[in-house]
Amino acid sequence: MDLILMNETFQERCKESLYQLIEEKQIALHKNNLLESAAGINDKEGGENFLDQIQYLQDENEQAAATISYLKAYQKSHSDELAELNRLRSEVITLKSKNKFANESSEEEQLQNTIEDLQKRLTEISAEKLALEERVKLAEKLKSMVEEENEQLREDIQKIQSSMKTEMINKISSERAAKDEQDEDSGAVIFVQDESGNKQIKAATPKKLVERLTDYSSYDNQFLQAFMLTFRCFMTTGELLELIMNQYTKKVKEGTNNNQSPLYFRIVNTLKFWIDNYWDDFESDKELYEKLVNFIENFDDVSKHINEKVMPPEGLNINTKIKQICKANPPKIILPKDIPLKRSGGNTTGNELKTSTTSASSATNTGKTDLNDGKMNTGSSSGKETNTTFYNYTDEELSNEPNTSSTNASQNTGTTPSSGNILKTGDATAGSNVDPTPWKDTGPEDDTEPSVGISQPVARRLTFLDFDPVEIANQLTYIEFDLFKVIKKEEFLDLAWMKDNKEELAPNLCKIAQWSNHVVHWLVSEIVLQENFKLRVTVFERMLLFTQSLLKLNNFNGVKEVSAALQSSSIYRLKKTKKAMASKFLKLYDSILKLVSNELNFKTLRTKIHTADPPLIPFPGIYQGDLVFLDSWGKNILEGGLINFIKYQKMASYILEFNTYQRKGYNIKPLPEIQNYIKRYEPLSDDEAYKYSQKCEPKKI
Amino acid sequence: MGDNSQPMRKYKLVFLGEQSVGKTSLITRFMYDTFDHAYQATIGIDFLSKTMYLEDRTIRLQLWDTAGQERFRSLIPSYIRDSSVAVVVYDIANRNSFSNCSKWIDDVRAERGGNVIIVLVGNKTDLAERREVSTEEGEQKAKEFNTMFIETSAKAGYNVKPLFRRIAQALPGIETQQQQQNEYPSQLIDIKMGQNKQNEGCAC
Numbered sequence: 044m045d046l047i048l049m050n051e052t053f054q055e056r057c058k059e060s061l062y063q064l065i066e067e068k069q070i071a072l073h074k075n076n077l078l079e080s081a082a083g084i085n086d087k088e089g090g091e092n093f094l095d096q097i098q099y100l101q102d103e104n105e106q107a108a109a110t111i112s113y114l115k116a117y118q119k120s121h122s123d124e125l126a127e128l129n130r131l132r133s134e135v136i137t138l139k140s141k142n143k144f145a146n147e148s149s150e151e152e153q154l155q156n157t158i159e160d161l162q163k164r165l166t167e168i169s170a171e172k173l174a175l176e177e178r179v180k181l182a183e184k185l186k187s188m189v190e191e192e193n194e195q196l197r198e199d200i201q202k203i204q205s206s207m208k209t210e211m212i213n214k215i216s217s218e219r220a221a222k223d224e225q226d227e228d229s230g231a232v233i234f235v236q237d238e239s240g241n242k243q244i245k246a247a248t249p250k251k252l253v254e255r256l257t258d259y260s261s262y263d264n265q266f267l268q269a270f271m272l273t274f275r276c277f278m279t280t281g282e283l284l285e286l287i288m289n290q291y292t293k294k295v296k297e298g299t300n301n302n303q304s305p306l307y308f309r310i311v312n313t314l315k316f317w318i319d320n321y322w323d324d325f326e327s328d329k330e331l332y333e334k335l336v337n338f339i340e341n342f343d344d345v346s347k348h349i350n351e352k353v354m355p356p357e358g359l360n361i362n363t364k365i366k367q368i369c370k371a372n373p374p375k376i377i378l379p380k381d382i383p384l385k386r387s388g389g390n391t392t393g394n395e396l397k398t399s400t401t402s403a404s405s406a407t408n409t410g411k412t413d414l415n416d417g418k419m420n421t422g423s424s425s426g427k428e429t430n431t432t433f434y435n436y437t438d439e440e441l442s443n444e445p446n447t448s449s450t451n452a453s454q455n456t457g458t459t460p461s462s463g464n465i466l467k468t469g470d471a472t473a474g475s476n477v478d479p480t481p482w483k484d485t486g487p488e489d490d491t492e493p494s495v496g497i498s499q500p501v502a503r504r505l506t507f508l509d510f511d512p513v514e515i516a517n518q519l520t521y522i523e524f525d526l527f528k529v530i531k532k533e534e535f536l537d538l539a540w541m542k543d544n545k546e547e548l549a550p551n552l553c554k555i556a557q558w559s560n561h562v563v564h565w566l567v568s569e570i571v572l573q574e575n576f577k578l579r580v581t582v583f584e585r586m587l588l589f590t591q592s593l594l595k596l597n598n599f600n601g602v603k604e605v606s607a608a609l610q611s612s613s614i615y616r617l618k619k620t621k622k623a624m625a626s627k628f629l630k631l632y633d634s635i636l637k638l639v640s641n642e643l644n645f646k647t648l649r650t651k652i653h654t655a656d657p658p659l660i661p662f663p664g665i666y667q668g669d670l671v672f673l674d675s676w677g678k679n680i681l682e683g684g685l686i687n688f689i690k691y692q693k694m695a696s697y698i699l700e701f702n703t704y705q706r707k708g709y710n711i712k713p714l715p716e717i718q719n720y721i722k723r724y725e726p727l728s729d730d731e732a733y734k735y736s737q738k739c740e741p742k743k744i
Numbered sequence: 745m746g747d748n749s750q751p752m753r754k755y756k757l758v759f760l761g762e763q764s765v766g767k768t769s770l771i772t773r774f775m776y777d778t779f780d781h782a783y784q785a786t787i788g789i790d791f792l793s794k795t796m797y798l799e800d801r802t803i804r805l806q807l808w809d810t811a812g813q814e815r816f817r818s819l820i821p822s823y824i825r826d827s828s829v830a831v832v833v834y835d836i837a838n839r840n841s842f843s844n845c846s847k848w849i850d851d852v853r854a855e856r857g858g859n860v861i862i863v864l865v866g867n868k869t870d871l872a873e874r875r876e877v878s879t880e881e882g883e884q885k886a887k888e889f890n891t892m893f894i895e896t897s898a899k900a901g902y903n904v905k906p907l908f909r910r911i912a913q914a915l916p917g918i919e920t921q922q923q924q925q926n927e928y929p930s931q932l933i934d935i936k937m938g939q940n941k942q943n944e945g946c947a948c
Binding site: 538540553556559563603604606611615640641643644667671672675 | 809817822
């Protein structure tokens with residue numbers, strides 16, 4: 044029995060080493076590929092040498108594997124034999140005892156012989172097993188040797204790769220330096236040194252900017268990102284495409300030296316980046332689109348014609364990819380991000396269908412965008428009449444909320460409102476169609492409205508105390524992330540939100556500002572409308588808990604809103620109410636105001652935002668302020684038609700930072716009843732609020 | 745030069761006014777004393793704090809610009825709240841921006857009562873040929889609201905330093921003034937209710 048067990052463990056070991064070998068082989072194969080791609084372009088021969096070596100090692104590996112599997116089979120036959128022997132032996136023993144007296148001695152002798160034979164055989168087998176073990180050990184040794192060699196090889200590859208890289212970089216940078224000098228002499232480019240001493244473009248002519256964009260020797264992802272965002276401030280999309288095309292023609296004319304391929308690669312890469320990130324440019328401009336398609340088709344032909352060999356495989360791939368994108372999706376369809384931004388006409392309904400390229404925030408968004416579309420379409424008009432249906436919702440509809448996305452709410456297990464006061468959504472569509480007030484501009488013309496639209500049909504107005512503050516924070520964050528994520532990078536350009544046609548140029552920035560005003564007015568109203576002193580203190584305390592939750596959610600926009608409400612003239616003067624709060628709330632109050640203070644240009648808030656982990660909602664006002672400030676710095680175009688690009692680079696860095704936060708969404712389960720409460724709240728005007736505030740705490744005479 | 749043994753006094757200035765009246769230009773002109781920063785390599789978030797050396801003391805001014813955030817109308821009171829000085833700017837070539845100043849001044853009074861220095865600034869005097877608001881009108885309004893008044897051109901660098909110098913000189917008195925005002929804060933808040941205040945919201 045022991046033997047059999049041993050055999051089993053032995054087999055296990057064999058198997059294990061087999062697997063290891065197989066793994067090893069795969070690594071080797073992978074390396075092979077790596078090597079090929081590393082050495083592929085310049086060092087084909089070296090690569091082949093390595094290939095041979097690896098092939099050899101691989102063969103060895105295979106041999107070892109074969110040996111082991113042979114051994115394994117052998118082992119198995121032995122163990123069968125052993126089992127048979129054991130069986131025989133025990134048979135003999137029983138026979139022996141049975142026939143002890145009856146059998147003749149000769150027979151016994153014969154049996155004895157057989158037993159001896161068997162025992163002999165057993166010893167032989169044991170010896171054989173030992174020999175087998177020896178062989179396995181040998182095989183393992185061999186394997187470790189192979190491993191060692193592999194390791195060595197790996198190091199070599201790395202060395203070669205890095206030396207190749209340095210070589211390339213050196214070559215490129217020396218070429219670059221020569222070009223830079225030439226450019227600087229001709230006055231087409233001005234350079235500066237950045238903080239870490241790197242040369243950076245300060246200003247350049249549009250043509251030179253595009254040249255750098257598409258030149259292999261000046262690859263700079265930051266430059267690409269900044270340029271593709273901001274070029275619209277100083278040239279049209281048509282002009283850019285034209286310049287890129289010219290770059291291409293120029294390269295073609297320059298002929299075919301060995302470095303041609305990366306040149307095309309950069310042009311292709313630039314176009315790909317453009318298409319991936321700013322597809323709207325092409326979607327909204329048919330002429331541009333056609334020009335692009337034309338160019339790409341032409342590109343393929345011409346480049347093949349010039350020199351088929353030097354086109355790197357990657358270049359070709361990407362090139363075809365652009366073609367595929369363009370061909371497979373006629374103008375309207377691809378949206379680079381899953382933001383089905385409806386333009387006022389709502390004429391691009393097909394948008395949601397394809398979100399082929401980037402899908403960063405898709406996971407959480409499907410449901411929300413529904414809501415959003417509803418909002419945008421119903422716009423300002425529908426708000427009032429829907430209000431009457433507000434209280435007719437039925438219970439089971441709650442689960443039908445228009446949320447198709449992840450239903451496993453993360454932070455909010457306690458999702459039910461704290462009090463028994465429950466409103467339910469109507470049907471799913473009602474949930475998404477009704478949400479009126481936030482979208483109205485709280486501008487002058489709206490001031491008279493509240494009394495007109497609704498004849499206070501409400502027996503009891505829903506208040507802040509009807510819901511769990513944590514859940515209100517969740518739902519506010521949900522709403523605000525929806526508003527926040529649809530803000531487009533382009534809305535920040537050229538101070539679009541400050542222009543006369545801002546609603547057109549920066550609709551989403553305008554919306555989020557309006558929303559913030561609504562939220563501030565809502566919170567102010569909630570406090571001053573609470574005539575009962577004790578309840579008012581409770582509202583105040585709950586509002587601070589609410590703010591604490593907003594902070595936990597990293598909703599800094601929300602925190603800013605609450606702090607503005609707390610500092611408004613109507614609330615700030617309610618000193619008695621404030622003082623009546625428990626001391627921990629007073630502490631909280633102070634810390635919140637400190638956090639969002641504009642002291643040193645929002646230093647504290649900025650630091651907090653920079654150290655927080657997304658998802659987060661920043662306060663857009665900071666970025667808008669920075670951009671205005673930046674705008675006052677120097678001219679956009681310098682003498683000689685040079686674009687002051689360093690300014691645009693900075694502009695892009697602000698906008699792109701904002702943009703990074705838009706990518707990661709929250710996993711919050713929407714609760715329509717709370718969202719509707721917030722959205723439909725009819726806040727008091729500043730003056731009304733002030734009057735109520737005076738009622739709460741009459742001024743001393 | 746200031747007395748180094750005493751901690752430097754800090755004052756907050758908030759800049760108010762409609763969009764594009766030149767609030768930011770005034771600040772950058774004052775802070776960096778140049779209108780064209782074409783060759784400045786590093787630009788970026790600035791904490792907008794500047795030390796001023798007066799004859800008898802040194803103070804630190806912290807400037808707060810609401811530019812770009814005008815649409816977050818309901819947030820602006822919180823910026824006014826903790827400022828010692830409100831600089832209300834209009835564009836002399838834009839009558840509407842002048843009319844709206846009354847509203848901004850009202851807001852400041854509502855938040856701070858008399859416990860604040862208000863300066864009415866008519867900016868862009870370099871646009872003389874397009875002037876829509878006369879100097880007299882500016883002075884008149886300043887008198888009416890009991891504020892300081894000055895005309896400037898951030899672009900030409902005209903009167904920018906004097907603006908800040910005058911503010912700085914007006915600042916020491918605020919300490920004693922502050923104590924007095926604190927005793928009658930509510931009285932002053934009432935100004936808001938007395939005025940036929942324009943509707944709030946975005947006039948931009």
